[in-house]
Amino acid sequence: MASSMPIQRKKTSTSPTIISNSSNKDRKETKKSTSLISVLFQGTIVLIVVFFLSSYLLTDTWTWGYKNKYTNWRNWIPRKEMIFSEEELARYDGSDENLPIYLAINGEVFDVTKGKHYYGKGGGYSFFSGKDASRSYVTGCFETHLTHDLRGLTREQLKELENWASFYRDHHTYYKVGRVIHKPIDPNSPIPPPCNDATGKKS
Numbered sequence: 001m002a003s004s005m006p007i008q009r010k011k012t013s014t015s016p017t018i019i020s021n022s023s024n025k026d027r028k029e030t031k032k033s034t035s036l037i038s039v040l041f042q043g044t045i046v047l048i049v050v051f052f053l054s055s056y057l058l059t060d061t062w063t064w065g066y067k068n069k070y071t072n073w074r075n076w077i078p079r080k081e082m083i084f085s086e087e088e089l090a091r092y093d094g095s096d097e098n099l100p101i102y103l104a105i106n107g108e109v110f111d112v113t114k115g116k117h118y119y120g121k122g123g124g125y126s127f128f129s130g131k132d133a134s135r136s137y138v139t140g141c142f143e144t145h146l147t148h149d150l151r152g153l154t155r156e157q158l159k160e161l162e163n164w165a166s167f168y169r170d171h172h173t174y175y176k177v178g179r180v181i182h183k184p185i186d187p188n189s190p191i192p193p194p195c196n197d198a199t200g201k202k203s
């Protein structure tokens with residue numbers, strides 16, 4: 001009985017050592033996987049930074065030259081739609097340098113201030129500013145069709161008008177700000193007649 005005692009003592013004395021060995025191993029493995037995650041994380045950050053920096057250096061844009069409405073930060077800001085009367089919209093025709101330039105297509109109002117050289121004072125397309133000149137977009141009558149009156153237009157012309165609306169909606173610098181409420185068109189009033197200068201050329 002006495003001779004078995006040391007063996008028992010040995011067993012109890014080795015037991016804590018075994019536990020401590022395995023917990024050390026566990027700790028080492030946890031450390032290993034943590035450092036692997038942090039290396040992967042840091043690597044990803046570096047890759048992202050390199051991606052955007054080289055894009056900026058090579059293309060002058062952060063998105064490798066790709067531009068659409070999603071690359072326009074203004075489209076990411078939730079904003080309340082502004083409602084304009086025709087008179088209110090007219091104030092934003094580019095004649096006041098301190099105001100933004102707005103134009104409307106089929107009731108939708110867009111901020112086109114970034115296209116000042118087209119829509120601002122003296123610009124080639126300044127007749128579109130401060131109003132809803134939808135009809136002229138598809139007839140090319142830039143003097144007599146500066147109206148939202150779409151009566152008598154063909155299906156193709158209406159489709160073309162929708163394409164113009166998409167042009168402004170999806171633009172990388174223009175963005176929608178609201179809607180214009182039009183006065184109702186008298187159904188008995190004459191439809192704007194075709195114009196002789198419907199060349200569709202810039203005025």
Ligand code: HEM
Nearest residue numbers: 115117118124125128136137138139140141199200201202
């Ligand atoms: C119904 C016919 C047309 C409409 C509605 C129209 C409309 C427009 C609009 C809205 C812009 C400004 C684009 C922007 O904001 O980035 C533009 C630009 C331009 N358009 Fe037209 N356009 C028409 C016909 C033409 C024609 C026939 C020509 C050529 C003779 C032309 C030449 C140009 C040029 C060169 C630009 C670039 C800007 C500039 O140099 O002022 N367009 N057009």
